[in-house]
Each structure stands twice: as structure tokens, then as C-alpha cells.
Amino acid sequence: MPAIPSLISMMTQLIASPSISCSQAHWDQSNKGVIQLLEGWLSSQGFQCEVMPLPDQPTKFNLIATLGSGDGGLVLSGHTDTVPYDEDRWKSNPFSLEERDQKLYGLGSCDMKGFFAIVIDTVQKMQLSNLKQPLIILATADEESSMSGARALAEQGSLKARYALIGEPTSLTPIHAHKGIMMERIKVTGQSGHSSNPALGNNAMDAMHSVMSELMTFRTQLKNQYSDANFVIDYPTMNFGCIHGGDNPNRICGRCELEFDLRALPGMSNQALMAEIAQLLPSIEEKTGTTIQLSSLFPDIPSFYTPIESDIIKACETLTKRKASTVAFATEGPFLNQMGMETLILGPGSIDQAHQPNEFMALNQIQPMQEVIRGLIERFCLQTNE
Ligand SMILES: [Zn+2]
Known part of the structure; x- marks a missing residue:
């Protein structure tokens, strides 16, 4: 050779x-x-x-x-x-x-x-x-x-x-x-308007507040439901990493975006987690008069x-x-x-x-x-x- x-x-x-x-x-x-x-x-x-x-x-x-x-x-x-x-x-x-x-x-x-x-x-x-x-x-x-x-x-x-x-x-x-890694974005689109009258728009930041409370409840459920002693952090985690929305205090916020990651334990399905998160959104859209989109920043691992x-x-x-x-x-x-x-x-x-x-x-x-x-x-x- x-x-x-x-x-x-x-x-x-x-x-x-x-x-x-x-x-x-x-x-x-x-x-x-x-x-x-x-x-x-x-x-x-x-x-x-x-x-x-x-x-x-x-x-x-x-x-x-x-x-x-x-x-x-x-x-x-x-x-x-x-x-x-x-x-x-x-x-x-x-x-x-x-x-x-x-x-x-x-x-x-x-x-x-x-x-x-x-x-x-x-x-x-x-x-x-x-x-x-x-x-x-x-x-x-x-x-x-x-x-x-x-x-x-x-x-x-x-x-x-x-x-x-x-x-x-x-x-x-x-x-x-x-663990697995998913990096996701939630985009809320509302309607901007003059801040003096809340009825002139649909506030995307208010809607995002509801989204975040739902996600935090979901996160607690995951933590209570799953654990794996092989890991130092022995439960699935979700981190809110960045948020952007609105422009001025006297304008109803028309758009707001949140990015977060989710790290699932072995045995959990990324697709099932995405589906569960997606299910949380329609009732918030209805309640707040906004459109809410869930999408992935990167293909999941x-x-x-x-x-x-x-x-x-x-x-x-x-x-x-x-x-x-x-x-x-x-x-x-x-x-x-x-x-x-x-x-x-x-x-x-x-x-x-x-x-x-x-x-x-x-x-x-x-x-x-x-x-x-x-x-x-x-x-x-x-x-x-x-
Ligand atoms: Zn490497």
C-alpha cells in the first residue's frame, strides 16, 4: 500500500x-x-x-x-x-x-x-x-x-x-x-392604531402575553410529566430567548415576535410537541383578534x-x-x-x-x-x- x-x-x-x-x-x-x-x-x-x-x-x-x-x-x-x-x-x-x-x-x-x-x-x-x-x-x-x-x-x-x-x-x-433541540418562532400580527382608544386596534403585545402564559403553563406540565435521571437537567426545558414588538408607547402594538428553544428528553417527539404548541394558539387568536403563526427557525434535531x-x-x-x-x-x-x-x-x-x-x-x-x-x-x- x-x-x-x-x-x-x-x-x-x-x-x-x-x-x-x-x-x-x-x-x-x-x-x-x-x-x-x-x-x-x-x-x-x-x-x-x-x-x-x-x-x-x-x-x-x-x-x-x-x-x-x-x-x-x-x-x-x-x-x-x-x-x-x-x-x-x-x-x-x-x-x-x-x-x-x-x-x-x-x-x-x-x-x-x-x-x-x-x-x-x-x-x-x-x-x-x-x-x-x-x-x-x-x-x-x-x-x-x-x-x-x-x-x-x-x-x-x-x-x-x-x-x-x-x-x-x-x-x-x-x-x-x-436531548433534542428545536428553535421556534411565534409571530403575532394584530392591528395598530392610536393608543388613546384601545378599540381602534388589536394589540399584538397583549396577545403575546397570553401566548407566553400558555407556553409557561405548558412548560410546567412538561417538567412535571417527564424526567430522565441520565441528565444533569433532568427535565425538558423551554427558554424564551428573544422578543421584539411594537415601536411607540402611543401606538397600539401591531406586531410581536417571540423566539424560544425547546430541548426534549429522549423518548419525546419534537413533532408531537410542535402540534401541542400549535393547538394552544387558535383560542388566543379568537380572543384577541390577531393572527398567530408558529414556525421553526431551524430544522429540529x-x-x-x-x-x-x-x-x-x-x-x-x-x-x-x-x-x-x-x-x-x-x-x-x-x-x-x-x-x-x-x-x-x-x-x-x-x-x-x-x-x-x-x-x-x-x-x-x-x-x-x-x-x-x-x-x-x-x-x-x-x-x-x-
Ligand atoms: Zn462537532
């Missing part, structure tokens, strides 16, 4: 290839450079590579690289995009990997280009000519903005494997669950849950000597679970450094992660006939 670059050289090249994804168009970039690097290295190691443009964004790509065949197997998955960066708050060039104080600095070093370099370096040092089940490296687009890469894969349903690991930075702790008894969770608890836990951030995990894989989140580097200026991966995370990857490949691709 042709030699591939060293781990540090791969990480340097991945970080030097910008792949920011962002809902603000001026930041948003293609991930093609990163996909091409991964495709080159993996195909030189004998992987069959499939590069797929996203249905709605032809400049962005998912990569599925497969070695071996069978209907079981293991997926090692990561996203190829990064968040934007604050240039003036970086001490070094975010696109140039720099080692200082036993840490590797660069945009995407821990979240999560470094993971791919670690995976490929581990794989190339293993003897994999006799795989009993396939080893699949999955590289997705757009995780940081819309998760449209993973959503597209889930819709296509073509990726099949029994187990999956997503190498998001968890400081090497196995993660088996997280379902909650994620893999049973603690799953073989991959157990295997990772043994390999890391740590109990599986939960996190407060969302991942592509629910989409991989939808495809029928038992999925866990476990990766090098800390979420505390992700999405921050001077993002880094500590050097001491690399070797333990390589041992986890090696252990999983041995267990699920080399030894098993399942």
Missing part, C-alpha cells in the same frame, strides 16, 4: 483546507477540499470511496469510504465542516496547525478534523486484509449549521452497518444520549439515545474505563440511529475548546483514542461474524 502522510501532516492539511458552514451566507463554504483529502488517503488504503453531493447544496459533499463487506460492521463518523472564527481573538493562524505546550492549535483541531487524522493513522497501522465485517469511514457536510449532510444520508437510507462511533470531542468519555446495554457502549466503557454519560450538546447521533446503527459519541479533545478562539487538541488525547479505535475495529470488524 502507498504510504500516507503522518498524523500531524494529515491534520495540518485538513486544517489548512477551510470548510466553514454557517447559516450566514458570507461565511458559508464548500467542504470539497477536506473531502478530497480524505478520499485520497482512504482510497490509497484500499477503501471504496463514494462522494455524494447534498441534494440541496451541490457544492457540499458526504463521503462514505468502505473497506470489506457484510451486513454488520462499524462506522467511524465525523463532520468535515467547522464553525466560523473570530480572527482577532486567535493567537495564531486558525488554518495553520501549531503545536504549543503539548497542544495542537487550529480551527477544527478537536471539532473535529483531528479525529479523521487519528482514525486514518490508526487504520493504516492495522492489518485489515481479513475483515469479517466492513469498516466504514463516514465524513459528513454541514453538521455545524443544518445537519443537512446527516439528514440526507438518513433519507437516502443507503448506509448500512451495525454500530457507529461519532468522534465529537467528549474528552474520551462514551456518550449514549443527548431529534433527541439521541442508545441503550446502555448496547454492545458498542459496553465495549467503549471497557476500552476507556469510563461509564457512559450524557452531554448538553446535539450531534448527528439521532440520524445514524435512524439508519439502524447502535451509535455512541466518543472522541478526543474537549467540547470546552470547540467553537472557541484558539481551539486545540491536547496531544495526550491522541494515543488513548487510537487504542479505542483499534479495540473497536478488532471487536466489530476482525473478530465477529455477526
Whole structure:
């Protein structure tokens, strides 16, 4: 097999290839450079590579690289995009990997280009000519903005494997669950008019007051009804994040908008929650003479849950000597679970450094992660006939 670059050289090249994804168009970039690097290295190691443009964004790509065949197997998955960066708050060039104080600095070093370099370096040092089940490296687009890469894969349903690991930075702790995230907007349209006579209009702010009290009652019901001891905040939450309405004290408020998020526990359905909220609105419209619209600011992310008894969770608890836990951030995990894989989140580097200026991966995370990857490949691709 042709030699591939060293781990540090791969990480340097991945970080030097910008792949920011962002809902603000001026930041948003293609991930093609990163996909091409991964495709080159993996195909030189004998992987069959499939590069797929996203249905709605032809400049962005998912990569599925497969070695071996069978209907079981293991997926090692990561996203190829990064968040934007604050240039003036970086001490070094975010696109140039720099080692200082036993840490590797660069945009995407821990979240999560470094993971791919670690995976490929581990794989190339293993003897994999006799795989009993396939080893699949999955590289997705757009995780940081819309998760449209993973959503597209889930819709296509073509990726099949029994187990999956997503190498998001968890400081090497196995993660088996997280909450869902929904970000919603409620827009109330009333009728403005002179403030001296309330009958001249329909006050959108008054109506929003009713909306908010209904939502707060609903929130209390959810809190009383659901709890999950796996989470530090063990109930579903709803946060009112911003509100805008009206313009002048002497005008009846004609429009008011509220944005809020809702974080559901595993087992709760985002769609059912939306339907319950929508049901609260018609009686307020009728009572206040306003029109009330509910819409999503972003496509929702379902909650994620893999049973603690799953073989991959157990295997990772043994390999890391740590109990599986939960996190407060969302991942592509629910989409991989939808495809029928038992999925866990476990990766090098800390979420505390992700999405921050001077993002880094500590050097001491690399070797333990390589041992986890090696252990999983041995267990699920080399030894098993399942
Ligand atoms: Zn990430």
C-alpha cells in the first residue's frame, strides 16, 4: 500500500483546507477540499470511496469510504465542516496547525478534523486484509449549521452497518444520549392604531402575553410529566430567548415576535410537541383578534439515545474505563440511529475548546483514542461474524 502522510501532516492539511458552514451566507463554504483529502488517503488504503453531493447544496459533499463487506460492521463518523472564527481573538493562524505546550492549535483541531487524522493513522497501522465485517469511514457536510449532510444520508437510507462511533470531542468519555433541540418562532400580527382608544386596534403585545402564559403553563406540565435521571437537567426545558414588538408607547402594538428553544428528553417527539404548541394558539387568536403563526427557525434535531446495554457502549466503557454519560450538546447521533446503527459519541479533545478562539487538541488525547479505535475495529470488524 502507498504510504500516507503522518498524523500531524494529515491534520495540518485538513486544517489548512477551510470548510466553514454557517447559516450566514458570507461565511458559508464548500467542504470539497477536506473531502478530497480524505478520499485520497482512504482510497490509497484500499477503501471504496463514494462522494455524494447534498441534494440541496451541490457544492457540499458526504463521503462514505468502505473497506470489506457484510451486513454488520462499524462506522467511524465525523463532520468535515467547522464553525466560523473570530480572527482577532486567535493567537495564531486558525488554518495553520501549531503545536504549543503539548497542544495542537487550529480551527477544527478537536471539532473535529483531528479525529479523521487519528482514525486514518490508526487504520493504516492495522492489518485489515481479513475483515469479517466492513469498516466504514463516514465524513459528513454541514453538521455545524443544518445537519443537512446527516439528514440526507438518513433519507437516502443507503448506509448500512451495525454500530457507529461519532468522534465529537467528549474528552474520551462514551456518550449514549443527548436531548433534542428545536428553535421556534411565534409571530403575532394584530392591528395598530392610536393608543388613546384601545378599540381602534388589536394589540399584538397583549396577545403575546397570553401566548407566553400558555407556553409557561405548558412548560410546567412538561417538567412535571417527564424526567430522565441520565441528565444533569433532568427535565425538558423551554427558554424564551428573544422578543421584539411594537415601536411607540402611543401606538397600539401591531406586531410581536417571540423566539424560544425547546430541548426534549429522549423518548419525546419534537413533532408531537410542535402540534401541542400549535393547538394552544387558535383560542388566543379568537380572543384577541390577531393572527398567530408558529414556525421553526431551524430544522429540529431529534433527541439521541442508545441503550446502555448496547454492545458498542459496553465495549467503549471497557476500552476507556469510563461509564457512559450524557452531554448538553446535539450531534448527528439521532440520524445514524435512524439508519439502524447502535451509535455512541466518543472522541478526543474537549467540547470546552470547540467553537472557541484558539481551539486545540491536547496531544495526550491522541494515543488513548487510537487504542479505542483499534479495540473497536478488532471487536466489530476482525473478530465477529455477526
Ligand atoms: Zn462537532
